[in-house]
Amino acid sequence: MSKAAKSGAGKGGREDQDGGEPADSGKTQRGIQSVEVGGRVLLALAQARAPLALSDLAASAQLAPGQAHAYLVSLSRLGLIKRDELSGRYEPGPLSLRLGLMHLENQPAFRAAVPRVAALAEAIGFSVAICIAGPQGPTIVRYEHAGFPLHVNLHVGTVMSLPATSTGRVFCAYLPRATLDGMWANQSGAADSAMTPAGEHAAFGAALAEIRARGLACSVDVPSPGISSLSVPVLDAASRLCLALTVIGSTGAIDVAADGPTAQALLATARDIGAELAATPSLLASSTS
Template identity: 60%
Template sequence: MKRRNDSAASAPESSATAARTQRGIQSVEVGGRLLRALADARAPLGATDLAAIGDIPSSQAHAYLVSLTRLGLIKRDALSGRYEPGPLALRLGLLHLAQQPALREAVPRAAALAQALNCSVALCIAGPQGPTIVRYEHASLPLHVNLHVGTVMSLRATATGRAFCAFLGPEALEAVWAAQTAQPVWRGTSHAASAASAPPEGTPDASFLASLDAIRARGYEIAIDAPSPGVSSVSVPVLGPEREPSLLLTAIGASGALDVRADGAVVRALRNAAADIAAAAFPSTPTCPE
């Protein structure tokens, strides 16, 4: 019986598979360029700006913007005429976040922590510019700090930002530092006019890098009366499979009321929660440093 040449027989199939993989719909990809331009800008844009950034003629871009608006991927502000992400884009983004194992494990724990510790608790994930709030559990008592879902935390000025930086590799830290330099982020109130609240410039300096070593050693970071006077915070990272910060738990409360002691209830509760989240989301990954 003639032996079948498996390699020869699979070659046409492989070529056909590659051809199918490469085939796409050009108009969809062109529309995707407009969506990417809007996402990269992180701010509403006019049709002319979107067309220029997406490298699409303005006359052609208009038809794409109409279709994307009908789909709900973008929406047009009636007053400014600028475009921003639409309801379908929001639903897709939330669906993506919901699939992240660490966030899925963290959401119920954040609510429990806020109630048990009587403070606000923010869940942050890595964004293009730095740690970004994706869940915010408010304290029972009012807290005079302007934080909400979507807020990007300053790498230098906040406990969340510094805890995030501490567990990034050199290249990742340099990239996010440069991205945050180019865009405004939350650095506390206007009253916190100190060197710590200044926007990052260039690359992290030696003193900042040295402070990251200490954060890695203890596994958490604290900020007292900074970057907002009267407000303190404790931040603990949840480390992923590559020891990267997949999520950050941050407790935020009034200075004097929030227990920021190294052996205090807040630090212990956050570290225990971070360890539980990591164990459930990444069973084979070591938990936060002891």
């Protein structure tokens, strides 16, 4: 037996014959401490939910600023973190975003939605966005372009206003209060709005009740003049919000009537996605885990 083979079969190094986990995987395994410290830096940034200065990031990761800077250099080279040249603050880098999107693409509701949303956009001739609950609010994670270009800058990563958009109001209508409170607190300008979750205006509360009754929200010329939208929730078998689908078009060109063909096509697509999740228990379990 070669030295390499003997070493691999030695204590703490033997693997199962099928190439799986080491035979002593029940024991605490040795890791790379510097990698774990770098993970603390990434975790601190993720928990902050906003770009951080070096001093703040170091404090959150419980590191000295000089030590944190060394890790940031390496993490930046890997693309896991990037530094904004104007503010000097650190934020997630392109590799982090790619990993996040890869995780998203493995989520059952998203996988079920993508082909149906593409078909919907082609059928109705209007752009359709898939939105999920992000830390800052409803966030576009897929945008199917259709029809004429719009004078609004919507793209993957755009965060939608909770009170001012049809998408945001769908999330307000269906999300648990604890989740919604966190989003509301993170949206800039939310403190200036009278329609906060802790004390919603009666009119806003009534609007949310109507959305739940119809399963549909509508915006006309708000928040962007000349742009209108319809948004619907995708619910699982337990009536939990998985994501929202939003159709966007030019005011006057898009029919935003609740009983109109665009709304009905949007609602049917959401029902189809929900039905696929409900029909496959394993998908439902993983989508809500």
